[in-house]
Amino acid sequence: MPLIIDNTFATPVNCRPIEWGADIVTHSTTKYMDGHGSAVGGCIVDSGKFDWSRYPEKFAGLCTPDDSYHGITYVEKFGLEGAFITKCTAQLMRDFGCTQSPQSAYLLGLGLESLHVRMQRHCENALAVATFLKNHEKISWVRYPGLEGDRYYELSQKYMPNGTCGVISFGVKGGRSAAERFMKELKLGAIETHVADARTCCLHPASATHRQMNDEELLAAGVSADLVRYSCGIENKDDLIADIADALEKV
Numbered sequence: 678m679p680l681i682i683d684n685t686f687a688t689p690v691n692c693r694p695i696e697w698g699a700d701i702v703t704h705s706t707t708k709y710m711d712g713h714g715s716a717v718g719g720c721i722v723d724s725g726k727f728d729w730s731r732y733p734e735k736f737a738g739l740c741t742p743d744d745s746y747h748g749i750t751y752v753e754k755f756g757l758e759g760a761f762i763t764k765c766t767a768q769l770m771r772d773f774g775c776t777q778s779p780q781s782a783y784l785l786g787l788g789l790e791s792l793h794v795r796m797q798r799h800c801e802n803a804l805a806v807a808t809f810l811k812n813h814e815k816i817s818w819v820r821y822p823g824l825e826g827d828r829y830y831e832l833s834q835k836y837m838p839n840g841t842c843g844v845i846s847f848g849v850k851g852g853r854s855a856a857e858r859f860m861k862e863l864k865l866g867a868i869e870t871h872v873a874d875a876r877t878c879c880l881h882p883a884s885a886t887h888r889q890m891n892d893e894e895l896l897a898a899g900v901s902a903d904l905v906r907y908s909c910g911i912e913n914k915d916d917l918i919a920d921i922a923d924a925l926e927k928v
């Protein structure tokens with residue numbers, strides 16, 4: 678089985694999964710890479726190390742002739758380095774049409790130039806916000822791998838010593854209704870399904886993306902009814918904290 682890592686949140690600035698043994702890395706470039714949600718996109722980075730030819734029955738698409746492409750067999754024609762990624766472009770991109778427009782590629786290129794600066798700020802803001810939340814009496818729990826004491830803190834220090842990302846999740850005491858009230862009272866953080874953006878975005882899954890689930894199903898999915906996902910943008914951290922403090926006061 679190839680190890681595939683979705684590195685959208687950490688970005689290559691904070692984590693380089695192939696150096697840790699990942700076979701394939703994917704990114705939604707719509708998020709931090711673009712930075713402003715201005716162009717939808719994604720990318721696949723193939724390490725070229727996974728040996729598909731050892732499991733031809735599992736990876737028939739790479740190990741048997743492709744009739745739709747002159748009968749070539751990808752592993753034979755392009756080797757380990759090229760088989761997977763060539764199939765992605767030559768066949769899947771051709772058939773599904775998921776090719777980025779020049780304008781979108783241009784916008785992504787602009788975003789990438791400031792990614793390393795923005796990521797530092799996202800991480801700095803998130804750590805400050807997570808620390809504030811952890812010490813707040815109206816917050817029952819906080820999850821942020823960059824926060825000391827988090828269950829993933831040690832792993833984050835190993836794989837992402839310079840910072841993780843700007844996305845935090847936490848529970849508001851009082852559950853579903855308290856979380857909804859909190860969200861409505863925010864003035865700086867915008868209610869959005871989008872995440873990992875220059876602007877602070879927040880989401881209450883139980884009343885938005887996951888609203889078709891009952892409380893039991895939510896728990897099974899690891900998304901409790903009190904959970905708020907808060908994606909710190911690159912605003913001033915004191916402004917973010919003041920906004921959160923004001924909103925919590927009204928809960």
Ligand SMILES: *Cc1c(COP(=O)(O)O)cnc(C)c1O
Nearest residue numbers: 683685686705706707718719872
């Ligand atoms: C948004 C997101 C995706 C999907 O990306 P799209 O650009 O919306 O298709 C995948 N992984 C993560 C972690 C995301 O946040």
